[in-house]
Amino acid sequence: xxxxxxxxxxxxxxxxxxxxxxxxxxxxxxxxxxxxxxxxxxxxxxxxxxxxxxxxxxxxxxxxxxxxxxxxxxxxxxxxxxxxxxxxxxxxxxxxxxxxxxxxxxxxxxxxxxxxxxxxxxxxxxxxxxxxxxxxxxxxxxxxxxxxxxxxxxxxxxxxxxxxxxxxxxxxxxxxxxxxxxxxxxxxxxxxxxxxxxxxxxxxx
Ligand SMILES: [Fe+2]
Numbered sequence: 015x016x017x018x019x020x021x022x023x024x025x026x027x028x029x030x031x032x033x034x035x036x037x038x039x040x041x042x043x044x045x046x047x048x049x050x051x052x053x054x055x056x057x058x059x060x061x062x063x064x065x066x067x068x069x070x071x072x073x074x075x076x077x078x079x080x081x082x083x084x085x086x087x088x089x090x091x092x093x094x095x096x097x098x099x100x101x102x103x104x105x106x107x108x109x110x111x112x113x114x115x116x117x118x119x120x121x122x123x124x125x126x127x128x129x130x131x132x133x134x135x136x137x138x139x140x141x142x143x144x145x146x147x148x149x150x151x152x153x154x155x156x157x158x159x160x161x162x163x164x165x166x167x168x169x170x171x172x173x174x175x176x177x178x179x180x181x182x183x184x185x186x187x188x189x190x191x192x193x194x195x196x197x198x199x200x201x202x203x204x205x206x207x208x209x210x211x212x213x214x215x216x217x218x219x
Contacts, residue, residue: 023138023178024086025164028078028171030125032070038127040067041100041192054109055182056102063098063196071194072098075123075171079198082121082173091202093121094218098196103130103185111182119176119197126170130191131183132163138178166191 044065046056062068063075072095079093096119103109110131116122124133137143137160163183164172174180176197185191203212 021139023135023175025135025172025174025178026082026085027164028081028173030071030074030169030171032074034127034169037068037071037194038192040065041102041127041194044100046100046102050112053112054104054107055111056104058100060097060099062100062194063095068098068194071125075125075196078123078171078173079121088200089206090200090204092200093198094201095196096199096218098194101191101193101195103182103191105189106186108184108186110184111180113179113181115179116176116195116197118199120200121173121198122176123171123173123196123198125194125196126166126168127192127194128166128168128189130166130187130189131185132165133172134181134183135162135164135174136160136179136181137162166193 041058044058044062046058048054049057063072075095075098079095082088083090083093101111113136140160143160182191199216199218200214201216201218203215205213207213
């Protein structure tokens with residue numbers, strides 16, 4: 015039997031091989047506050063991509079975004095980071111990110127500076143599970159949804175479409191869970207039309 019998987023959501027994964035201690039110290043030294051009430055994850059300002067202390071990491075993110083653009087043959091000159099911020103779920107705090115998506119963005123990334131609880135993605139076609147004739151399968155891989163989890167592992171970067179709803183589990187580990195997130199915009203000439211004139215030309219400031 016041949017199996018066709020229709021409408022998959024693409025979530026590529028990359029691994030950063032360099033040491034992360036300096037990056038962690040840089041994140042710890044950034045001003046952070048709680049913006050996701052009633053949850054208590056601490057978040058920085060969204061300008062870390064312009065901060066010299068994160069420069070080497072930003073360059074690597076840009077390489078990953080270029081590979082993503084080329085792999086999926088996207089009709090844009092670049093994918094530029096438009097927002098980048100750090101998050102800390104303190105040790106034993108029991109806080110997590112509430113369910114959300116990233117608006118004003120095409121592709122988003124989560125980079126794990128530490129292990130900790132997973133990122134939880136929600137099935138974008140959840141209503142299919144409301145079928146009243148559903149016969150439940152013992153095979154979880156076939157059943158699918160309503161969530162999929164990606165483990166937090168130090169040095170791992172995942173990219174996902176920004177519309178994909180996600181959250182993080184509540185963090186009860188005995189160490190801080192640290193991540194850096196970013197949003198990316200298509201930039202330069204986008205979707206060339208007749209006479210190669212692009213449908214948009216965007217510069218991310
Ligand atoms: Fe997010």
